[in-house]
Amino acid sequence: MKAALTFWDGRISPVFDVSREAMVLTIEKGAVAGRRRENIEASSAARKIERIMELGVQTLICGAISEPLHRELTERGVVVLAFVAGEIDEVIDAFLAGLLPAPAFSMPGCRGRQMRFRGGRGRGGKRARDWGPSGRH
Amino acid sequence: MSRHDDRPPSPSSGRIDTDSILESISDGVFTVDRQWRVTSFNRAAEQITGVSREDAIGCRCSDVFRASMCETDCALRHTMNTGAALVNRTTFIVNAEGKRIPISVSTALLRDEHGVVVGGAETFRDLSLIEELRSQIRGRYQVGDIVSHSASMRRVIEVIPRIAESESTILISGETGTGKELVARAIHGLSQRRDGPFVAVNCGALPDTLLESELFGYKAGAFTGATRDKPGRFALARNGTLFLDEIGEVSPALQVRLLRVLQDKRFEPLGATRTEKTNARVIVATNRDLDDLVERGAFRQDLYYRIKIMKLDLPPLRQRREDIPLLVQHFIAAFNALQNKQVTGVSPDVLGVLTAHDYPGNVRELQNIIEHAFVLLHKGQIELEHLPAELVPIWQHPPVGPSMSDTIQAVEAQAIREALERNQGNRLAAAQELGMHKSTFFRKVRRLGIDLPKKDGRSTPNGGGKS
Numbered sequence: 001m002k003a004a005l006t007f008w009d010g011r012i013s014p015v016f017d018v019s020r021e022a023m024v025l026t027i028e029k030g031a032v033a034g035r036r037r038e039n040i041e042a043s044s045a046a047r048k049i050e051r052i053m054e055l056g057v058q059t060l061i062c063g064a065i066s067e068p069l070h071r072e073l074t075e076r077g078v079v080v081l082a083f084v085a086g087e088i089d090e091v092i093d094a095f096l097a098g099l100l101p102a103p104a105f106s107m108p109g110c111r112g113r114q115m116r117f118r119g120g121r122g123r124g125g126k127r128a129r130d131w132g133p134s135g136r137h
Numbered sequence: 138m139s140r141h142d143d144r145p146p147s148p149s150s151g152r153i154d155t156d157s158i159l160e161s162i163s164d165g166v167f168t169v170d171r172q173w174r175v176t177s178f179n180r181a182a183e184q185i186t187g188v189s190r191e192d193a194i195g196c197r198c199s200d201v202f203r204a205s206m207c208e209t210d211c212a213l214r215h216t217m218n219t220g221a222a223l224v225n226r227t228t229f230i231v232n233a234e235g236k237r238i239p240i241s242v243s244t245a246l247l248r249d250e251h252g253v254v255v256g257g258a259e260t261f262r263d264l265s266l267i268e269e270l271r272s273q274i275r276g277r278y279q280v281g282d283i284v285s286h287s288a289s290m291r292r293v294i295e296v297i298p299r300i301a302e303s304e305s306t307i308l309i310s311g312e313t314g315t316g317k318e319l320v321a322r323a324i325h326g327l328s329q330r331r332d333g334p335f336v337a338v339n340c341g342a343l344p345d346t347l348l349e350s351e352l353f354g355y356k357a358g359a360f361t362g363a364t365r366d367k368p369g370r371f372a373l374a375r376n377g378t379l380f381l382d383e384i385g386e387v388s389p390a391l392q393v394r395l396l397r398v399l400q401d402k403r404f405e406p407l408g409a410t411r412t413e414k415t416n417a418r419v420i421v422a423t424n425r426d427l428d429d430l431v432e433r434g435a436f437r438q439d440l441y442y443r444i445k446i447m448k449l450d451l452p453p454l455r456q457r458r459e460d461i462p463l464l465v466q467h468f469i470a471a472f473n474a475l476q477n478k479q480v481t482g483v484s485p486d487v488l489g490v491l492t493a494h495d496y497p498g499n500v501r502e503l504q505n506i507i508e509h510a511f512v513l514l515h516k517g518q519i520e521l522e523h524l525p526a527e528l529v530p531i532w533q534h535p536p537v538g539p540s541m542s543d544t545i546q547a548v549e550a551q552a553i554r555e556a557l558e559r560n561q562g563n564r565l566a567a568a569q570e571l572g573m574h575k576s577t578f579f580r581k582v583r584r585l586g587i588d589l590p591k592k593d594g595r596s597t598p599n600g601g602g603k604s
Contacts, residue, residue, distance in 0.1 A: 008208045011197075017237075019208065043475075065235060066236070075334065083233070085196075085197075107200050107233075108188045108193050
């Protein structure tokens, strides 16, 4: 599976809508098999979404994202782990360990929002497992 | 040294309580240390961002504030680097609900008692209300992402909330780019189903067999390569809205299956032995004339009556030209926010050209024209040279700077070309249509440098013309 993390200054980029760079990970058997930096700067929201789709990403890990973009990505089958904050390497480790979303990697004031994205399930919930790198992707 | 006795009476505490002042103002205020950690966060900041003070203090300001300018053009960073305060920079933040909030930002340095810079302060104002008031003053109508102040769109916009309350199937018709999906999304967004999914399918984009599996899904083993169950769009739209665009392109065989789903609210995934239920609300759209398709037998009459319980006709942009300035403003504001640019507007000449254009691609075409200009421009006003060349043909070799008369000429040239096209190149018919004498017509053609089509429109395809 492929996962993308939008980043800036070594951390998850604060706003996906205007983020310029993504780290695209190829994950095999729960470990990173490939890692590539990709430019995702786009002149419009529609093009940004097209760019994400072009990269073949199944899971997007990002900071704040406006609702229309989140909805569009979800409708196109991308699992969006939004309102994530932290150093990118730490976030990658947490993701690989199946620990996202987690309060320690949530933007301030967004924990409830993240839990709602998960469909209200706990960490061991079915959807949370499917999202993880060792899921059925 | 001044004497304290001469000062006006201080508050009962004996000193001015700056915290109380910060708490009482309606502007958001936060301060950061040199490591960009939030050190104070007032009540208005809590209200605007949706982040509590408890959560914000000690966190990186970009994670708390989430402004579009954080990554590329941070106002505080600029102030900390240069020492210069910034006033009223506009940007947007994304709150915890995923809503974009327009704000204006001002920044200043924070110094300790020795004058050493210890951090920065940012004040910000929520512009949502101002934007809303501006909209009302301009007299525009807005629902969802649709903006208009034309009478024809007003009728559509006014009826959307009532349609949203019902569960009936809706048919939206209109030319390509008129905003059919925006209307469908607005209906969904105002309905009880707003927390459910909005699933859009373009029926014209997929071949019949693929569309069938896309809509209804399939079970593992249904066909070669179907290794696991795949839910269809009807299943994915459970408790939400399913938007079927270009419904006029659906084959007769699939029309039968669609009719059954709409009537019985049941469907069978490919390879399934049991029927499944759907409660998705269905909105369909088309840019074809379904009455004509029904008459020609290309579209089932029973399905047509099933989907047109309520019909919304979206007028093309050329029939509501009064919306063009408003839409131009709307797109400029949107692209400014999205691309962090400071484009102020369009020149009168550009507005003249944009208003005269016929927009076969409708609002989407206008949006693309503005986006084209944004590629070439970072700030200031959109001028003619920022428009696509085909839109302003007579300025390809401008003799002098464009003026009002140039705008009129551009509009004239456009009208003549279109009249020629409508009349298959027949000069006389084009002149008559435009209400001018043929000699005036030819004089204008020469002056405006219009290349006349080779075909003069007088000969017929069967060779019945002049020999």
